[in-house]
Amino acid sequence: MACRLADSGFTVKVMSSNLRAPIHGHRFVSTFPTGTSYLMWETLPLCKSNHQRYTIPLRRGKTVKSVASPATEPNPLDSAEQRKELCESYGFRQIGEPLPDDITLKNIIDTLPKTVFEIDNTKAWKSVLISATSYALGLFMISKSPWYLLPLSWAWTGTAVTGFFVIGHDCAHKSFSKNKLLEDIVGTLAFLPLIYPYEPWRFKHDRHHAKTNMLDEDTAWHPVMKTKFDESPIFQKAIIYGYGPIRPIMSISHWLIWHFDLNKFRPNEIGRVKVSLACVIAFMAIGWPLIIYKTGIVGWIKFWLMPWLGYHFWMSTFTMVHHTAPHIPFKSSEEWNAAKAQLNGTVHCDYPKWIEILCHDINVHIPHHVSSRIPSYNLRAAHKSLQENWGKYLNEASWNWRLMKTILTICHLYNEERNYISFEEVAPEISQPITFLKQVMPDYA
Template identity: 75%
Template sequence: MSTASGVSAGSVLQLPSFRVPAKRFLPRRTAAGAPAGNFFVKRDIIYNRSYHQFLPLKHIGGLQAAVLPVTPPLLDGEGKKKQMAEEYGFTQIGDELPDDITLKDVMDTLPKEVFEINDVKAWTSVLISVTSYALGLYFIAKSPWYLLPLAWAWTGTAVTGFFVIGHDCAHKSFSRNKLVEDVVGTLAFMPLIYPYEPWRFKHDRHHAKTNMLIEDTAWQPVWQKEIESSPFLRKAIIFGYGPIRPWMSIAHWLIWHFDLKKFRPNEVPRVKISLACVFAFMAIGWPLIILKSGLAGWFKFWFMPWMVYHFWMSTFTMVHHTAPHIPFKSSEEWNAAQAQLNGTVHCNYPQ
């Protein structure tokens, strides 16, 4: 539904103009009663009951303080949406859909061209990604050490194109031939060590349950009970949602795609084929890289571009369905059309 996300019901984020909301420091006694999202203090964490978010306390001059967003004034209608858009860097926050609107109603409003498969465009994207990746490997091989970060950024972004190709194959928008899509999707995901079929099954569920509590497989808010379950988990979540958040997709990759118990019995055979493919790449590709260039070569040519890819993967996931005004809802309150449009952020990246 990425096309539909740009219509009036959705939210549009212009990435270069993104601004972090204004923040202020509040002492512990004030923070506990702050109206912004019903925060309360317990141990070293401030919880937000409204957004299920948490923020670590900061020590300033011997006084514990918390960084909290400034509460916007209560506005109605267009005034509130305009203020939220300005506060969070959006160019547009759309209207709520009427309750009787379905996804089919939305799709019926789209022009037929958006559903047409363009073979030339599809294979051109493959050519661009493969060529860019090959150039990236050449840059890595020839760059002095101080230019390697630029070479890794280029190569990792290029290999992200492989994921986009596999994504289109999973959505059946790459080719009219299902077998071609399965083969291309599997091959595109292999250098990423991403099993194609497990990802496709979970991605289909994400679209079927977008922003539904518990059920959405892409991203979930953090629950208070998870924070309180153990000190180790609490610290791990704080760390994960802090400095390493741009690489949290690595945890998602490990948790969701290699455990056969997470799949239906009829899905398991295809999952096993995909797992065999990525393990074959690891068993053949990695030793060849190490044989030719050593462990340092594996780090330079595969690992660092892979980390850049996961930076983009995490960024896409967070930006696409995560914003202060976008709720996660229980199954009883959830509506498919509302979730896909009002729960989706259309992000304009620089070109």
């Protein structure tokens, strides 16, 4: 344990064969003014360190030998006071304590009520009715709104069509119906207005759940590797924009890159992928010309493109908030721990009530990662159970400006010790987009 002796100015490290565990929260004493020193210690509550060193008052006690060594910093998540400070800084309501290493995902799942896994056909079809009705209302609003109210109509309709995604999402996780063929049909149809091929998304998304917050293997968003950033000087500015100002619609790029390339899928998946791609192509070949024939190009923009962009805003935002924060690590496959990734590495975020209703509680996201078999209409009951049994380990927030500012201006490049490094730190000469965001985005939570 590195520390600094009061009035001496040199760094020392505890070296004792009798100490089996790291010495956190101990007070040390020097018996020699310079050089190699002997330190005496006694138990003390963990002191707060912001600069990787400790100031040590002199007292009597038991001696242990020390040598000069670079200072190290304790994990700030171990301290309740520091977690509270991080909450205020990042825009969180609660930052969870680190989950103990001996807790498994099965331990967590076993505490959930069995009722949260039950499929209820009435509730499932009620969600379909809500999405279909709200989407139809949105299209009606677009058709009747004057130009200055169109943004509100687009916001409603884009949020409503996001509900279709959540229904397809449940189908892909086999938590919509006991009839699996029906699930695949409903999932495919729900994804069509979004131009999302259902089967490619399902295969990709299953890997996200199996490898959540695994640095290279997770198929959702993860930090940029600094080596890759350095290797692509031509694209560095584009990467900065993609992880900065335009990140709230970057799921468009993710949609295009991940779902239409047959080389990204296993041989036994290709057949189903082709069927989904054929459905999407057929929808575009029939639906788009029909919209243009009835309403013109401007109508296609008003009735399809703008709500589609609204959907991608939510798709990008939800995905960012679910797993991205300065204190949430991405781990290599060797260090990865399933329970920590799913419980500790997922964020619950509260949005305005109308968004929660139209999007079928998809942002009650921690129980969904604990077990993807939980239907969306049971997520709140499952989250309540997790709060009762594992509440101190949960990351929770309400959607706010500071939360978004933290993600857009800090969570960029991967760093083993710090999790994230901002583009401003490694490439300040081309990071004006990030500097601009820091200046214009509000700080209030």
